[in-house]
Amino acid sequence: MKACIAQFRSIWEDSRENLRRARAQVEEAASRGADLICFPEQFLTGWSPGAPRHAEGPGGPLVQEMQEMAAASGIHLLGAVAERWSPKPRNTCLAIGPQGQVLATYAKTHLFTPGGEHLHFSPGDQIATFSVGTCRCGIAICYDLRFAPLFRVYALAGVHCMLVPAAWPCRRMPAWEALVAARAVEIQGYVLGINTTGKTPVEEYCGGSLAADPNGRIIARAGTGDELLEVEVDPAVADAVRHRIPVQKDFRPDLYHRLMQEGDHYP
Secondary structure, three states: OEEEEEEEOOOOOOHHHHHHHHHHHHHHHHHOOOOEEEOOOOOOOOOOOOOOOOOEOOOOHHHHHHHHHHHHHOOEEEEEEEEOOOOOOEEEEEEEOOOOOEEEEEEOOOOOHHHOHHHOOOOOOOOOEEEEOOEEEEEOOHHHHHOHHHHHHHHHOOOOEEEEEOOOEHHHHHHHHHHHHHHHHHHOOEEEEEOEEEEOOOOEEEOOOEEEOOOOOEEEEOOOOOEEEEEEOOHHHHHHHHHHOOHHHHOOHHHHHHHHHOHHHOO
């Protein structure tokens, strides 16, 4: 699978302009022969932990625009919207196929409580996978990177590549790179971190999108500005690493569960 990471500076809450710029990147990725293009977290409006102004239901106008872009260029597309939900909207990412069909929908599982995201959004409670050719992909969003058990579930689901759109700020970039690499080692698969760049009323972002291979080696890295970063993902490499070191078989989930239930170990 040839993937393009679209490191993207969102114009704050200007979905029309962001769509125009995104369309150009989709066309460019398709011209390079990419199978998939991935955009950052809430790229059409900019990420905000506050109440979203642009929440929409299934098949809403922003989703339709992304579907039309994917279909026009014949490429898979990963993009995000604020999804209308009860009691609060969800921070949702969609995988769209080259005919414009929605292949998978993932709502951010771990909301960023230090920024108050949980006050205005509902968390998701399901994983989401889809395939690009023989490559099985999973979706997580930004803060999810800090929660290894979620990635363990994806590993058990047989994903070769995790796609992680994010709005990861400049001041926490060392953690960004460390976590992308760590999750790749843990799942023995590829992890693509798709970050935003530029300054919004919420934060300042420095890009630094990157990809790690199943051994945790960084194989692609973006700079600080808008960029279309190409990554080659080979499912056979992930399968070979898992065969050589069968980590998933050596997990002891029953033991971990028991230890977590024994309160004497915790303050």
